Every structure is written in structure tokens, then in C-alpha cells.
Amino acid sequence: MDMKSSPCSALRIDGARLWQSLMELARIGATAKGGVCRIALTELDRQGRDLFVRWAREAGCSIRVDAIGNIFARRTGTDEALPPVMTGSHIDTQPTGGKFDGNYGVLAGLEVLRTLNAAGVRTRAPIEVAVWTNEEGSRFVPVMMGSGVFAGAFTLEHALAQRDAQGISVGEALRSIGYAGQAGPAPAVGAYFEAHIEQGPVLENHGRVIGVVTAALGQRWYDVTVQGMEAHAGPTPMELRRDALLAASELVLEVNRIAVERKPHARGTVGTLEVFPNSRNVIPGRVKFSVDLRAPDDAQLLDMDQALRAACARSAAERGLAIDVEQVVYFPPQPFTPRLVQAVRANADDLGYSSMDVVSGAGHDAVYVARVAPAAMIFVPCDDGISHNEIESAEPAHLEAGCNVLLRAMLAAAEVVA
């Protein structure tokens, strides 16, 4: 569909209205430092959900809640037999989260509905805005729980049985906030788009407004344990040591090198490292650290896995240590749907927004939805790339631009009825 010649080529969302909605939702769970603490399935989450439901009903939507608490606000299409064109994200936050992570994607969807209503635009396919349950995983794991159940990444029963630190289950928490909906198979989705702040520095660094997300990186996480020999730092000459921290330090540098050598998308991070006995004048006998490897395709990720294991084996042999490598998490790489990705790219161009192709380094609900439906994401910059932080911030003009791209891409997928 050629938007330039369509009756809606002049249609734009209302950036001020979008911003106002973001600020109003951000008051629920607002923190003193300007952030938001609205943890999944708490009373504050209920208040946020209720506000979204009220707004969606005011926009003429019907509301459906599924058994894991995902909310779907539906705007009727002229052909209700068609699968909906869907957008959405999440409104739960980290304990010290910001106003935009997740919330932007949900309210950008709401803004699309309001824009269509104001302009009297009808679409052939229905349009839905989803609020996915517990994306952050701060209180209940697994993360991306609602979209994970929707996509069949794990079962509803598994998710409902998870408990928080106080022993409260997901099922109990859903009932207590009134969002335990109907069980049933996940309905088909015609196309899924998710707008999100980038949560990284790439767009800002390149001075671009729209990130055309081509894929989400695959992830392999590991626990690595280095077992050496604890000994006194004073009496033990350098050549007789089996220092676990020396080997671990080499491996921290190696994890970095493995990723740097596989530019531009590979990532390698040691985020946690613990030393035993962690005493000033004792040579470390044991070090435990995490490794997080990410890559855009499985072949590269496997290659990185092998490079990590080879480095560990080499270090163990050279230093006379035992090094154990245990993989603890695997998320496969998830490419997004090329024709939807192209729709995002082309509409950004049409609207005159600078854009660039990016990959999503982090997980998002769209990554699970992409397992069962055509899907794409739209990134907009966030200040200094900072997210999961109360100082998380984004420019109103960028949020507006991302929402206009979303509007266009959704209309193209849902087909405007002339």
C-alpha cells in the first residue's frame, strides 16, 4: 500500500496527547526521583491497568483479559473475521524504573486508536492494543511472562504457579487485582508492532530518531567457576600460586574480545563476579562469575560459545586450575518479519524521520510474539541510553515520531477502508 496516495497520508498522531497520557500513567507509582515503581500484579499495577482499560473503553474499545492477565483492547474492523493488527507492550516497571519503558508502547497504541477515532478512519482488520503481564520479572520470573504464555514459550500452568519472595503465586496475585481472565487458545494475530525506547545508546550516538529493529539477539548465559588454591599472599611466591582471580580476569578480557571481534552486533558481558574468601592478603582460591553472550544468529552464538569454552579450557590448563562452565539460560535469536520491518523503514523515510537498522539487545514482548505472528519493533532514542533507572527520559518529539511510524505501519497492515 502506498501511503503517499492513500487518504491517510496526512494523518498524524497528537504528540502532546501522547505525552500527557504518559505523564498521567506515570503518576501511579511515581517515585521521589521522578521514576516509577509499579511492580507486576501489585495494587499499583491494578490502578495502572484500570486507567488503561478506562481510556480504551472511552476510545470505544472492547476489553478482553486472558488467563495470564494480558489485556487486549479491540477496535472493530470492517471485516471482523480477519485476525487483528496488534500493538502493545507492558506497564509493569522495575523497582526503580522509568516512565517510558513499556508504557510508551502501550500508550502509543492507545494514541493510534484515538487518532483513528478523531479522524473517523475505519480499518478492514480489527486493531488491538495489548498490555502484556509481567514483562520485567522483578517480582515473578520468568520475565516476559504474559507474552511468553501467549506465544507458548512456557505453559499457563507453569506461569500461574510461580511465587514471589513472600510466597504469593502469580495466580493468587492475578485474582487479587481482578485480572485473572478467561483461559483458551491464543487467537491468531495478523501483524504485531511494538514501539519501545531503545534502552541503549546507539540511536543517540548516530543522531537518528527511528530504530528499525531487524532482529533480537540470541542469548546464552553461563555460570563459570574457577577453582584454584587459596594461600597466603605474603609467603607464597608468584610461581607457586594457583590464583583463581588471575584466571577469571583473563576470562573477563576474553569474553570482551570474543564479542569485539564479532562486530557490530555481538555482545559479551561479565556482570557478576565473586571472589572467595575475598580477604586482602589471601590469594583467591575460588572465583564465580556470570557470562552473558548475545548474537544475531545461532551460528555466531554457537561460535562464541565454543570460543568461551576454549578460552576456559586453555586458562585451566595453563594455570593448573579447574574451570567449570555451565550454561544457565538460552534465548534463541529472533529475526523480525522482513515485510513488517520494511514497512517500519519505509514509513520512517516517508515521514522524513532519520532512521537506521538496529538489533534489539534486550528481550521484549515482541520477541515472544514473533514466534507466533508476523512482528516488528520500532525503537526511539532514550537520553544517554539509560533505562531501568528513575532518570530514564525520552524526547517528546522522538516519542511522537515513533508513534507516527506505528500509526502508518498499522494502517498499512490493517488496510484503511476508503
Add this chain to the structure above:
Amino acid sequence: MDMKSSPCSALRIDGARLWQSLMELARIGATAKGGVCRIALTELDRQGRDLFVRWAREAGCSIRVDAIGNIFARRTGTDEALPPVMTGSHIDTQPTGGKFDGNYGVLAGLEVLRTLNAAGVRTRAPIEVAVWTNEEGSRFVPVMMGSGVFAGAFTLEHALAQRDAQGISVGEALRSIGYAGQAGPAPAVGAYFEAHIEQGPVLENHGRVIGVVTAALGQRWYDVTVQGMEAHAGPTPMELRRDALLAASELVLEVNRIAVERKPHARGTVGTLEVFPNSRNVIPGRVKFSVDLRAPDDAQLLDMDQALRAACARSAAERGLAIDVEQVVYFPPQPFTPRLVQAVRANADDLGYSSMDVVSGAGHDAVYVARVAPAAMIFVPCDDGISHNEIESAEPAHLEAGCNVLLRAMLAAAEVVA
């Protein structure tokens, strides 16, 4: 003095009696795993002190206790105007300590007294066996407290005012166990010898029985803090990171290199390292670690200090990080007295024991005493170089050999009265 022609050249200590005393003292505070927990100035320390005092009195000694609780058992010389020839060590242990660390030096001194008594040997100078208070520093810091006060490294008032985790002061603890003695200036010492397990692997590694300790390494300890930029491991490309753990890992390797390049005596150790926020998928924003540098002379130690600071500055500049280096402890290198060191070496040779020159990488009471008196140390091997551990162990034959060298060296210094 030529021991071969002296009347005492055939004199030997009783290895079985020494071993029996070690095992008997080790029953006070014995742990299930075969170690000893006899922390300074506790009821168990009192019991250990009382046993030593009883044994020393049975050996004909007079007992003197000073204001910091050091015990001096004195065997009269024929010329009581001469300063005593002294030996000693400590009987306090680490919480999970062994039977030999410190205890060996005290009971080797007692065994020397018993041997002289049994053989009816008189010396011109008096002989004293010292039990120094709180060498380990497990309950009260500073470490090597009794010998530190004796040598004027810090004041009696400072030491008495220190408090343990329960708020009990050294002064209170000394009074409660009945070992708060008389204040007064430290008396002159003619010569001081201390026998000790090596607490390291060098003698075992070289197959030698006697370590002739030429000096104690100087020490500089540091707190290093690397301040980078916390960010998400997924969305942040490798080239835009300011990873504090990467810089810290380079510096861990650099600390090792600084010592390895200054063989054989230099030491460089990172014993503690802490990562913030220490989360799997967050690039470390801050890392704090300790550095422990040791060298046999101040010029080399200063050279190592400069190499460390240069490496930190280089890493900070290359990686765009702030690195703060704060020196928190300085112990100057302490050479032992050449003629006493030579007496240890020559007597080991005379007795047919294999020996080698070593440095003390750890602190010992002798290191403080060497500030105010001629001093030397005698090391014997401990199994696998392990100390400060309940499995700490030593061969009876090695303990006997070290005690025979001590006997000879003390007799040479105190002069046998024919």
C-alpha cells in the same frame, strides 16, 4: 663461638617432648577438624597462657607480664646485668587456625629451657621466652599488637583502647583474663630469635628443612576503585561501553605482572574484588578491589607502587574511566640482623640440616622486635605451605630440627658458662 668445640656441641632438644607439649597446648580450643580456635584475650587464651606459665615455672623461670599482656619467662644468667637473649612467638590463633602457627615458636623456646635444665647448662646472659599478645588480630586490630607496643610501633594507650565487635576494649579483656601487667619502658634485648612454620610452600618445594630468614618483605596495601558507566548488557554495543570490570581485570593481571617481573621476592596480590551492581545483564559501573604489594627493600616497593599507579592511569585514560588508588597500609621492609642470620645458617649447616635463605612474606612478632633489638627468624616447612587453616600441619622431625637450630643460636648469643 665455635659450637663444635664447645661443651654443648652434642646438646640436642627432645623432639618428642616438644611434640607432646604442642599437642597438649592444642587441646585448649581444639576444633572438630583438628585445628585450634584460641582467639586473643578470651577465656581459652587465658587457659593457654596459664598452661605456659605453669610449664615455665616448673622449668624454674620467673614470670613477668607487661601492660599489654606480653608474658616473659626468664631463666637467670650468670650475669644478670646483661640484656636477655630472647625467643618467643604467640599462642593466639585464627578462628579456624592450626596447632603450629605461633605455638611452635613459644614451645620451642620452652623446650630450649627444658633442654638446658636437663643438661645443667648455665648461660652468661639470661634467657627469656616471650608470649606476645594478639599477633593474629582476629578479634582486635592492629595485628602483632603485643610486639608492636614493645617495639614502639604504636602506643600502649592506642592498643588498650581498641575494641572488638562486641565493644569490649583490649584493656578490659586483659583485666578479665588476669593478664594486665605492669606498665614501664620495654627492657633491652640482647638478641631475639623466633622459630616459626613457614606458612608458605618454598621450603617444601625445594626440599629444605631450615629456612634462614634474611628479611621480612615490606608491604603496601591499597584500595582501588574503578568508576565506569553502568549500562544494559544487551542494548549497549561493545564500543560504547565503559566497563569497570574490564579495567579492573586488566589491573589484576598487571598487579601480577608487576610482581612476576621482580623475582624472586616481590609479591603482588588482588585478594578482594567487588562488582557493582553485580547483576548478570548489567555492565559493571563500579569495581572496588584491594592490592597487596610486597618487596624486600623500599626502593623496589616504591618502584612497584609507581608501576601500579602508572597502570591505573593508563587504563583510566584508555577506557575513559576514573580510577582512584588509595594506599591504606604500609609496613617497611625489615632486614634481620646479619650476624644472627649467619648464626642460624651456620648452625643449620653444623647440625647437617639442609637449609636455604628465604624472606618472610608475612608479618611476625620478630619483624617488630627487629626494630629495637638484633633479631632473626628460623622457618621450618609446613605441609603444602598451608597455614591459618585447621588442616595446618608440620613434620615432628622438622619442628625438632628448627628447635635444635634455635637452641644453638641462643646458646651462641647467651654464651655457655663452662
